[in-house]
Amino acid sequence: MTAVTPYRAEIMKNGKLPPILVVDDNHDNAEIIRQYLEIRGYPITVAHDGDEALVLFETVKPALVLLDVMMPGRDGWEVCRIMKQHPTLGRSVRVIMVTALDEWQDKREALQIGADDYVEKPFDLPTLAATVQRNLAMQRAMAS
Amino acid sequence: MSEPTVLTDVADATVDRAVAQLDGWTLQRVKSTALVDSIADGGGVRVVVIESTDPSLLRTVVDRAHAAGVAVVVACADDLARRRAVELRAEEWYRCPADAEEIVQRMRSAIGRSIPARAAVADRVERVEYEQMLHDALTGLPTLPVMIERSRALFKERGELVVLYLNFVRYTKIEEIYGWEKLDAVLETTAIAVREFLDDTAMSTSRLMVSFTNDDDFIFFHVPAAGVAAATESEITETVSRLQRHVASRIEAQHGEDIAALFDIYVGRAHVYYNPKIRLERLIYRGIREAANAARSIEERERARRVADLRSSLRDRAVYIDYHPIVVTESLEIFGYEALARGVLRSLRSPEVMFDVAAEADLLWELSRLCRSRAIEGIETRLQPNELLFLNVDPHDFNDPAFNEREVKYPNRVVIEITERTAIRDYPKFRERLRAFRDIGFRFAVDDAGSGYAGLGSIANLEPDFIKLDISLINGIDTNFIKQSLVETMVKFANDQGAMVIAEGVERAEEFKAVKDLGVHLVQGFFLHRPSSLPQTVARAVASR
Numbered sequence: 032m033t034a035v036t037p038y039r040a041e042i043m044k045n046g047k048l049p050p051i052l053v054v055d056d057n058h059d060n061a062e063i064i065r066q067y068l069e070i071r072g073y074p075i076t077v078a079h080d081g082d083e084a085l086v087l088f089e090t091v092k093p094a095l096v097l098l099d100v101m102m103p104g105r106d107g108w109e110v111c112r113i114m115k116q117h118p119t120l121g122r123s124v125r126v127i128m129v130t131a132l133d134e135w136q137d138k139r140e141a142l143q144i145g146a147d148d149y150v151e152k153p154f155d156l157p158t159l160a161a162t163v164q165r166n167l168a169m170q171r172a173m174a175s
Numbered sequence: 176m177s178e179p180t181v182l183t184d185v186a187d188a189t190v191d192r193a194v195a196q197l198d199g200w201t202l203q204r205v206k207s208t209a210l211v212d213s214i215a216d217g218g219g220v221r222v223v224v225i226e227s228t229d230p231s232l233l234r235t236v237v238d239r240a241h242a243a244g245v246a247v248v249v250a251c252a253d254d255l256a257r258r259r260a261v262e263l264r265a266e267e268w269y270r271c272p273a274d275a276e277e278i279v280q281r282m283r284s285a286i287g288r289s290i291p292a293r294a295a296v297a298d299r300v301e302r303v304e305y306e307q308m309l310h311d312a313l314t315g316l317p318t319l320p321v322m323i324e325r326s327r328a329l330f331k332e333r334g335e336l337v338v339l340y341l342n343f344v345r346y347t348k349i350e351e352i353y354g355w356e357k358l359d360a361v362l363e364t365t366a367i368a369v370r371e372f373l374d375d376t377a378m379s380t381s382r383l384m385v386s387f388t389n390d391d392d393f394i395f396f397h398v399p400a401a402g403v404a405a406a407t408e409s410e411i412t413e414t415v416s417r418l419q420r421h422v423a424s425r426i427e428a429q430h431g432e433d434i435a436a437l438f439d440i441y442v443g444r445a446h447v448y449y450n451p452k453i454r455l456e457r458l459i460y461r462g463i464r465e466a467a468n469a470a471r472s473i474e475e476r477e478r479a480r481r482v483a484d485l486r487s488s489l490r491d492r493a494v495y496i497d498y499h500p501i502v503v504t505e506s507l508e509i510f511g512y513e514a515l516a517r518g519v520l521r522s523l524r525s526p527e528v529m530f531d532v533a534a535e536a537d538l539l540w541e542l543s544r545l546c547r548s549r550a551i552e553g554i555e556t557r558l559q560p561n562e563l564l565f566l567n568v569d570p571h572d573f574n575d576p577a578f579n580e581r582e583v584k585y586p587n588r589v590v591i592e593i594t595e596r597t598a599i600r601d602y603p604k605f606r607e608r609l610r611a612f613r614d615i616g617f618r619f620a621v622d623d624a625g626s627g628y629a630g631l632g633s634i635a636n637l638e639p640d641f642i643k644l645d646i647s648l649i650n651g652i653d654t655n656f657i658k659q660s661l662v663e664t665m666v667k668f669a670n671d672q673g674a675m676v677i678a679e680g681v682e683r684a685e686e687f688k689a690v691k692d693l694g695v696h697l698v699q700g701f702f703l704h705r706p707s708s709l710p711q712t713v714a715r716a717v718a719s720r
Contacts, residue, residue: 058262134630142647149660162656
């Protein structure tokens with residue numbers, strides 16, 4: 032399992048990996064992401080809609096949220112905005128929007144609501160993992 | 176209530192060891208077929224750990240468990256079982272064989288997730304939103320409804336209340352120029368400074384609370400302490416002017432003089448007396464309105480004074496130019512200067528303030544003419560022969576009959592910056608005017624590019640030689656990957672068009688590195704140079720002293 036090695040190194044260095052919340056109304060998508068990241072040692076929690084995501088956000092206190100934009104009910108934009116305004120958790124959490132964000136407007140929108148990064152759909156898993164890693168690295172750099 | 180119980184059909188003893196790790200929990204083992212009834216028995220069942228592979232049984236168990244607010248963990252022998260568990264929305268699953276630690280962890284996480292049964296989820300989300308409404312996330316200050324509740328009893332008891340309304344003008348301008356993140360940071364500084372100050376004044380002995388109206392205004396309630404008279408008018412006036420200085424110095428220290436120059440605060444006050452005949456909330460709201468009106472009338476008086484200042488400045492040509500270097504990213508050599516016009520009078524020091532006042536007094540063209548001619552003087556007196564002058568011109572100025580392309584002796588040394596923020600009404604006519612300028616050697620820059628939702632199309636329309644990125648895209652670009660991607664797009668676009676990209680507002684080494692890595696051609700910002708009215712060589716000598 033050579034692919035896992037760098038993540039192993041990270042675990043060795045930092046002890047536990049930070050928890051991640053995956054939000055996607057598509058169960059298959061959510062499950063694929065969960066498995067892929069879990070193998071790499073991240074504790075993963077999955078939510079399937081915006082409301083559930085907000086509740087889990089408070090209980091799980093994730094370091095990073097992978098947030099699908101297109102969801103029925105509360106969409107990803109709104110969920111991101113509320114998370115970023117959270118009085119205690121909003122400051123540190125990194126939010127990655129998972130979306131077909133190829134449009135200029137969408138990226139402006141994402142900036143407006145405070146998102147930190149995005150992964151374009153359809154995504155490939157190595158890109159997703161790399162995006163997760165660079166955001167967690169940034170979070171560590173900002174904390175120190 | 177009976178003790179918490181884990182219900183299971185799993186024969187493996189690892190589950191027993193797992194449950195033993197949960198303090199005070201018991202394990203109840205039944206046959207798979209008895210699971211449904213055992214959940215229904217109520218009692219203390221909180222978690223079901225199920226290994227049965229019968230799909231219909233599994234479905235019934237999950238449904239029943241969810242109806243009862245019980246979490247389900249599925250012990251999966253294979254991939255099929257796992258997929259089914261996910262499909263049925265069991266809270267958790269684990270792959271067999273698993274050790275006791277893993278099972279405990281799964282049970283804990285399942286419990287955490289099942290606490291809000293579906294109906295309760297909406298309630299909890301609503302509560303979160305509600306709480307967010309009561310306290311401002313940024314400053315941690317209570318909002319008005321909370322504050323009224325807190326002061327109710329005190330106000331009744333003491334019989335009077337002083338409302339102070341702090342109107343921070345031009346905070347919206349900060350947002351417009353630097354983006355919301357900057358305004359958030361400034362508001363945070365303001366709230367901290369205000370609180371610091373209050374802890375330190377005579378008014379701190381009385382009860383004093385702070386509210387925040389989610390915009391750029393703050394409200395104070397000052398209820399005098401028992402046996403102490405309410406602060407007098409003169410005490411309040413004195414306190415307010417000290418507060419103003421304190422907040423201004425804090426903002427300057429944290430965010431620099433350009434932002435501090437935008438800072439103005441007007442304070443209005445109202446004295447409210449308790450009256451049992453009138454609803455207390457209404458009394459307070461009326462007090463707030465009265466105080467807000469008072470603040471506004473002070474602001475208006477101040478504005479009239481500034482218009483007078485501007486008229487005298489125009490008469491005396493009392494405007495000077497600060498030149499802000501624009502440098503080549505790779506070599507750091509000076510490429511040109513942006514001319515920033517400033518009023519000689521202190522009240523008009525900030526260009527934003529000066530142009531605001533001019534717009535109100537209908538003196539925009541007069542002020543623009545003065546600023547332009549002052550800036551252009553610098554080509555001969557201030558710039559090296561190979562350096563360009565970047566001149567801010569409002570699209571509106573092109574309608575000024577006094578502004579024409581023959582006004583300048585060295586058109587090929589001048590880059591006209593046109594902001595993307597101002598809507599251009601008559602595009603064909605505007606482009607025709609631009610062409611007249613371009614034909615004799617002027618070049619053009621689109622200022623504040625990327626500030627709006629409009630993409631690259633509106634920029635392409637102006638066929639610029641330079642694209643100046645909006646400050647809000649540069650502010651914090653090192654930590655935000657979306658900003659990086661937008662700037663990357665812009666650089667690529669510019670390279671295709673044969674234009675150069677300028678990043679302004681580069682304040683930190685990290686931001687400089689980020690824009691350099693993205694291939695931005697030119698940079699401008701405090702990290703490299705401050706604007707100065709002196710020739711660069713002199714300014715350097717002064718700085719090194």
